[in-house]
Amino acid sequence: MLIAFNCLKKSSSIKNYIKKERGIMVKKLIKILALVALLFSYLVPVVQVVRAEEAKTTNVTIHKIKLDNLAKWKMLKPQEDGTYVGDDGSIYNGNKLQNIDQYFGAGAEELSGVTFTYWLVKNRTQYEKMVKNPGQYDTVEKVKQELQEEGLETQPTGQSGVEVELLPGLYWVVENFGSYIGPNGETLSDSAAVPFGLELPAFNKDGNPIENLHVYPKNTITKPKIDKDFKGKANAEKPNKDKELRSQTVGDIVAYDIETLIPVGTRYATSKWSDQMTEGLTLNKDSFEVSIGGGPVSKTDYKLTTTETGFELELTKEGLNKVNGQVKETKIKISYSATVNKKVIVDIPESNDVTFHYGNNPAHGNSPIPTKPNNKQIIVEKQFSDGKFPEDVDVQVTLYNAQTGKAVEPRQVATLTKQQPTHTFIGLDNDTEYKVIETNLSGYSAEYKKVNQNGQIIIVNWKDNNPPPLTPEEPKIVTGGQRFRKVDKVHDNKALKGAEFVVKNKAGKYLARKDATKRNEDQNQYDDAEKKYQDLVKVASTSNGQELMAAKEARDNAYKTAKSEWKWVEQEKDAYIFISGENGYFHVSGLVYEAYELVEIKAPTGYAKLITPISFVVGPGSMDGVEIESPEKLDIRLKIIDNKKITIPQTGGIGTIIFAVGGAAIMAAALYAYFKNNKDEDQLA
Numbered sequence: 266m267l268i269a270f271n272c273l274k275k276s277s278s279i280k281n282y283i284k285k286e287r288g289i290m291v292k293k294l295i296k297i298l299a300l301v302a303l304l305f306s307y308l309v310p311v312v313q314v315v316r317a318e319e320a321k322t323t324n325v326t327i328h329k330i331k332l333d334n335l336a337k338w339k340m341l342k343p344q345e346d347g348t349y350v351g352d353d354g355s356i357y358n359g360n361k362l363q364n365i366d367q368y369f370g371a372g373a374e375e376l377s378g379v380t381f382t383y384w385l386v387k388n389r390t391q392y393e394k395m396v397k398n399p400g401q402y403d404t405v406e407k408v409k410q411e412l413q414e415e416g417l418e419t420q421p422t423g424q425s426g427v428e429v430e431l432l433p434g435l436y437w438v439v440e441n442f443g444s445y446i447g448p449n450g451e452t453l454s455d456s457a458a459v460p461f462g463l464e465l466p467a468f469n470k471d472g473n474p475i476e477n478l479h480v481y482p483k484n485t486i487t488k489p490k491i492d493k494d495f496k497g498k499a500n501a502e503k504p505n506k507d508k509e510l511r512s513q514t515v516g517d518i519v520a521y522d523i524e525t526l527i528p529v530g531t532r533y534a535t536s537k538w539s540d541q542m543t544e545g546l547t548l549n550k551d552s553f554e555v556s557i558g559g560g561p562v563s564k565t566d567y568k569l570t571t572t573e574t575g576f577e578l579e580l581t582k583e584g585l586n587k588v589n590g591q592v593k594e595t596k597i598k599i600s601y602s603a604t605v606n607k608k609v610i611v612d613i614p615e616s617n618d619v620t621f622h623y624g625n626n627p628a629h630g631n632s633p634i635p636t637k638p639n640n641k642q643i644i645v646e647k648q649f650s651d652g653k654f655p656e657d658v659d660v661q662v663t664l665y666n667a668q669t670g671k672a673v674e675p676r677q678v679a680t681l682t683k684q685q686p687t688h689t690f691i692g693l694d695n696d697t698e699y700k701v702i703e704t705n706l707s708g709y710s711a712e713y714k715k716v717n718q719n720g721q722i723i724i725v726n727w728k729d730n731n732p733p734p735l736t737p738e739e740p741k742i743v744t745g746g747q748r749f750r751k752v753d754k755v756h757d758n759k760a761l762k763g764a765e766f767v768v769k770n771k772a773g774k775y776l777a778r779k780d781a782t783k784r785n786e787d788q789n790q791y792d793d794a795e796k797k798y799q800d801l802v803k804v805a806s807t808s809n810g811q812e813l814m815a816a817k818e819a820r821d822n823a824y825k826t827a828k829s830e831w832k833w834v835e836q837e838k839d840a841y842i843f844i845s846g847e848n849g850y851f852h853v854s855g856l857v858y859e860a861y862e863l864v865e866i867k868a869p870t871g872y873a874k875l876i877t878p879i880s881f882v883v884g885p886g887s888m889d890g891v892e893i894e895s896p897e898k899l900d901i902r903l904k905i906i907d908n909k910k911i912t913i914p915q916t917g918g919i920g921t922i923i924f925a926v927g928g929a930a931i932m933a934a935a936l937y938a939y940f941k942n943n944k945d946e947d948q949l950a
Contacts, residue, residue, distance in 0.1 A: 321433075321466070321474070321476075322430050322431060322432050322433075323430070323431050323433075323465045323466055323467065323474075323475065323476060323477075323478055324428055324429075324430055324476065324477045324478070325428070325429050325430075325431055325463065325465075325478045325479075325480065326361070326425070326426045326427070326428045326477070326478070326479045326480070327381055327419065327422065327426050327427055327428075327429070327438070327480050327482065328362075328375055328422065328425075328426035328479060328480070328481050328482075329375065329376040329377075329379040329422045329426070329440075329482060330365065330369060330373055330374070330375060330376070330481050330482070330483045331373065331374050331375075331376050331483075332369060332370070332372065332373050332483050348470065351367070351368030351369065352367065352368060352369060352370040353367040353368055355367070355368055357481075358469055358470065359467055359469060359475045359478050359479065360475075360479060361477075361479045362479070362481065369483070375422075375424055375425075375426070376422065377421065377422055377423050377424055378421045378422065379421060379422045379440060379441075380418055380419050380420070380421050380422070380427075380440075380441045381418070381419045381427070381438050381439065381440055381441060382405050382408075382416040382417065382418045382419070382438070382439055382441055383416055383417055383419070383429070383431075383436050383437065383438040383439075384408060384412050384414065384416045384417075384436065384437050385434050385435070385436060386412065386434075386435040386436065386437050386462075387434075387435075389435060391411070391412075392435040392437070392462060392464075395408075395411070395437055395460075395462065396462045399460050399461070399462075400590075402437065402439070402460055403439060403460050404439060404532070405439060405441065408437060408439060408460075412437075416439075418441065426479070431463070431465055432465070433465050433466055434465060435462065435463075435464055435465075436462065436463040436464075436465065437460060437461075437462055437463075438460060438461055438462070438463065438482075439460040440460070440482065461480070461482060463478075463480070465478075488528070488732065488735070489525055489526060489527055489528065489621065489623055489735065490502060490504075490525070490526040491504075491523070491524070491525045491526075491619075491621045491735050491737050492504035492505075492523075492524050492737050493521060493522070493523045493524075493617075493619050493737050493738075493739050493740070494508060494509075494521070494522060494740050495509065495511065495519070495520065495521060495522070495740050496520035496521060496522050496600065496602075497522065498522070498740075499521075499522035499523060499524040499598075500524065501524040501525060501526045501596075502526065504737060504738070505738075506738055508738050508739065508740045508741065509740055510614060510740075510741050510742075510743055511740065511741070511742050511743070512742070512743050512744060512745060512856075512857040512858035512859075512883075513605045513742045513743070513744055513857055514605065514744065514831050514855060514856050514857050515605050515606065515607055515609060515744060515831050515854075515855030515856075516604065516605060516831050516832055516855075517604070517605045517857075518549065518602050518603075518604050519546070519602060519603050519604070519605060519742055520552075520600065520601075520602040521600070521601055521602065521603070521617065521740070522598060522599070522600050523538060523540075523598070523599040523600075523619055524596065524597075524598050525538075525596070525597040525598075525599075525621060526594050526595070526596055526597075527588045527591070527594065527595040527596075527597065528594060529591060529592060529593060529594055530590060530591070530592075531588065531589055531590070531591075532589050532590060532625060533585060533588065533589060533623055533624060533625060534585070534624065534625050534626050534627055535579075535622055535623055535624050535625075535626065535627055535628040535729075535731060536579065536580040536584070536585060536588065536597075536621075536622075536623050537577060537578070537579040537580070537621070537622040537623075537628060537630075538576075538577070538578045538579075538599060538619055538620070538621055538622075539575075539576075539577050539619065539620045539622065539630070539631040539632040540575050540576050540577075540578075540617065540618065540619045540620075540632060541574065541575040541617075541618050541631075541632040541633065541634055541635060542574040542575055542603060542615070542616070542617045542618075542635075543574070543615045543616050543617075543635050543667050543668050543698050544574060544606075544608045544635070544698060545605060545606060545608050545609030545610065545613075545615035545742075545744075546574065546603040546604070546605060546606065546609075546615050546617060546742070547573055547574070547603060547604045547606045548571060548572070548573060548574060548575060548576060548601070548603050549601065549602045549603060549604060550571045550576075552600075552601045552602040553569060553576075553578075553599070553600070553601045554598075554599075554600040554601070555567060555578070555597070555598070555599050555600075556596075556597070556598045557584065557587045557588065557595065557596075557597050558587065558588075558591075558595050558596060558597075559596065562584065562587075563583070565581060565583050565584075566580065566581060566583050566584035566587065567579060567580050567581060567584050568581055574635075575632070575634075576601075577631065578599060603617065605742060605744065605855070607855070609744050609855060610696070610744075611743075611744050611745050611746040611854050611855070611888040612743060612744075612745060612885055612886065612887075612888060613668050613669075613743065614668045614669055614670075614741035614742065614743045615668060615741060615742050615743065616635075616667055616668055616669075616670055616739060616741055617739050617740070617741070618632050618633070618670075618736065618739050619632065619736070619737065619739065620632040620734045620735070620736045621734055621735045621736075621737075622710060622731070622734045623731065623732065623734070623735075624729065624730070624731025624732055625730075625731070626729045626730055626731050627729065628710045628727070628729055628731050629650070629710055629712050629725075629727040629729070630710030630711050630712055630727070630734055631711075631712055631713055632713070632736075633665075633700040633701065633702050633713050634700070634713045634714070634715045634722065635667035635698040635699065635700050636667075636698065636699060636700075636715055636719050636720065636721075636722060637695060637696070637697065637698055637699070637719040637720070638690075638693040638694070638695050638697075638699065638719065638720055639695075639718075639719050639720025639721070640695075640720070641691065641692060641693050641694070641695055642689055642690065642691050642693065642720060643664070643689070643690045643693060643699055643701065643720055643721070643722065644687060644688070644689050644690075644720065644721045644722070645662055645679070645681075645687065645688050645689075645690070645701045645721075645722045645723075645724065646686060646687045646721070646722070646723045646724070647660050647662075647681040647686045647687070647703075647723075647724055647726070648686070648723060648724070648725045648726070649725065649726050649728075650725055650726065650727045650728070651728075654682075654683040654686060655683070656683060658682075658683070658706070659680050659681070659682055660680070660681045660682075660703060660704070660706055660724075660726075661678060661679070661680050661681075661703070661704040662678070662679050662680075662681060662688065662701050662702065662703050662704070662724070663676070663677065663678050663701070663702055663704070664677040664678075664690050664699055664700075664701055665699065665700045665701075665702055666697065666698075666699060666700075667697075667698040667699055667700045668697070668698055668741075670739070670741070673699070677690055695818075701713075701722045701724070703724050705733040705734075706726055708728060708729070708730050709726040709727060709728055709729065710726070710727050710729050710731055710734070711724050711725070711726055711727075712724070712725040712726075712727060743858075744854065744855045744856060744857070745854070745856055745857070745858050745883035745884055745885070745887055745888060746852060746853055746854030746855065746856060746883060746887065746888035747852065747853055747854075747861075747881050747883055747887050747888060747904055748850070748851075748852040748888060748904065749766075749843075749845075749850070749851050749852065749853075749863070749904045749905075749906055750845075750848070750849045750850050750904070750905055750906065751764045751845035751849040751850075751851070751869065751906045752849055752905060752906070753872070754905075760845075760847070760848045760849035760850075761845060761849050761869040761872065762845055762846060762847055762848075762849065762869060763844065763845060763867075763869050763870065764844070764845040764849075764865060764867065764868060764869045764872075764906070765842050765843070765844050765865070765866050765867035766842070766843045766844075766845075766851070766863050766864060766865050766866065767837060767840040767841070767842060767843070767863075767864050767866055768840070768841075768843070768853055768861055768862070768863060768864075769861065769862040769863075769864055769878065770833060770859070770861055770862075771859065771860055771861070772833070774833035774834060774835060775833065775834050775835075775836070775837050775839065775840035776831055776832075776833060776840060776841055776853070776856075777831065777832050777833070777834040777839050777840050777841050778831060778832075778841040787823075788844065788846075790823045791820075791823040791846075792846035792847055792848075792850070793823075794816070794819050794820040794823040795820055795823075795846060795848065795850050796846070796847050796848050797816050797819070797820070798813075798816040798817055798819070798820040799848055799850075801813045801816050831855055831856070837864075837866070842866070843863075845869070852888070854888060856883045857883070858883050858884045858885070859882070859883060860880065860881070860882045860883075861880075861881055861882070861883060862878035862879065862880055862881075863878060863879040863880075863881060863906075864878045864879075865878075865879075865906075875906075879904070879906060881904055
């Protein structure tokens with residue numbers, strides 16, 4: 266019993282102990298829970314503060330910097346603490362730089378007018394892929410294709426950049442190429458810091474978030490270089506501004522080179538050359554040779570459109586891929602030729618203008634088109650591609666001589682507006698080619714159109730935000746000639762018809778016509794027109810002034826028609842024969858400026874042929890026309906050729922008969938005297 270009692274007593278004590286300990290544990294648990302609750306009450310505001318801090322926006326200011334050379338900055342690496350040391354030793358750590366040119370070096374400046382497009386990249390793996398291969402995501406089109414969404418475009422930068430407010434996240438930023446055009450047509454190129462990624466918020470080296478972050482993507486600004494010259498002489502790096510005026514012969518083939526240097530890192534959407542010749546040149550359409558970067562090109566690299574007097578050559582997408590984004594300057598060379606045709610006018614240069622259109626947007630511009638007046642007038646009309654003439658736009662156009670390339674004097678300038686979109690230039694020479702050239706309208710390219718044959722030009726402006734096109738100084742060709750008159754000076758400068766001549770050059774070769782089919786017809790028409798004009802000049806007065814001018818115009822037109830294409834041959838028998846007309850006139854034209862000889866091969870009837878060739882020099886002014894000082898004094902600048910009348914006595918005529926009769930009488934008298942003397946002597950004997 267005692268043992269059992271003791272057991273019960275111990276059992277009761279154990280229960281009491283357990284109960285007591287359980288109470289203690291409950292109290293401890295309550296205290297712990299209370300402590301946890303207390304700690305949680307303190308932690309919640311901290312978490313909220315951190316979350317609020319994470320959700321805070323960052324003011325990002327993007328500055329666009331222009332550098333003379335990016336080589337140094339391409340090699341620049343961040344320091345261990347993530348900062349960059351500038352040229353002057355100052356540190357960039359996301360803050361605003363106080364002195365741009367000292368930090369980046371001489372020549373650095375901040376650019377206005379540049380815009381950017383940015384995207385929020387929602388996938389970190391995708392973002393890191395873009396950061397690793399930035400060159401594959403450097404245009405708006407490429408990023409749109411990758412992210413399958415449109416980006417947001419900033420406002421243009423000012424002198425203090427452009428500011429955007431961004432929430433925390435991963436961002437990708439690209440520059441909108443073509444948004445900047447410098448005052449001289451420069452565009453941004455060689456992008457080293459565009460595109461770039463941003464992970465926000467950004468933190469400084471102390472671990473504190475940067476509330477106002479400044480970023481400085483950099484570029485160089487450049488524009489292409491272009492030169493056009495005779496074959497082998499084009500040099501885009503150092504063009505010759507005083508181009509050669511080369512004299513040529515009608516029928517000559519003239520070869521040209523166009524050399525263009527495309528800057529490093531460009532991203533052009535347009536590279537197009539537009540060429541227009543004056544009417545004395547005919548394009549040889551099968552003469553084109555094109556090279557890019559010194560290597561051959563495929564026909565798919567460019568599109569060529571030709572006319573008789575010009576062409577357009579534009580790089581296709583395949584061709585642009587060979588010049589865009591290159592690590593070194595790319596040279597494009599275009600070689601072709603033209604033939605001097607019979608429409609060339611002596612001493613008047615024949616021009617061959619080329620215009621290079623380039624930029625980051627498709628272009629519609631072309632070279633100004635030469636035209637002759639209609640009734641001594643040229644009408645110019647201004648249009649816009651969308652059919653809407655802007656209210657606040659004034660467009661200035663200037664009239665140029667297409668052959669000399671110089672503005673017409675006195676200077677003829679017109680301003681076209683919405684209220685007055687057309688202008689008529691008056692008092693012009695119907696035989697001269699002119700060009701109407703528009704002063705570049707910022708943000709537009711000009712497309713020149715010729716209406717019908719002559720006398721009307723339409724200029725259509727297309728909005729494309731490309732730089733102004735480049736037009737290099739072009740080489741010119743010119744031909745010369747000489748006019749002659751065959752006379753008898755002894756007999757009052759009597760005009761001699763029918764004398765025949767050939768022309769000989771200093772190499773001893775003879776001038777021949779390539780196509781003699783219309784030789785006589787053209788010559789006769791010119792002779793008739795010349796005679797009519799000279800007859801009117803002899804009786805010139807105020808009453809026949811208009812008739813005289815009409816005759817002169819007809820004579821000049823006949824002269825142009827009479828010109829043809831020349832070649833040089835070895836044999837005199839193959840030479841072209843120049844024949845003096847009714848008034849003794851004839852001419853030779855379409856020749857290179859140099860010395861020649863005129864060889865008479867047949868004299869006019871009754872005159873002696875010239876034994877010694879007549880020397881003459883073709884040069885500026887040698888083909889000048891008639892100077893009218895008085896009816897008696899005409900053509901004082903002509904080369905006069907004098908022939909002598911044959912004066913040798915003729916045998917077998919009346920002189921011979923008289924001589925024979927006289928001789929017979931003398932002989933008869935002598936015989937009579939002889940026989941008489943003999944008879945007398947016989948009688949004396």
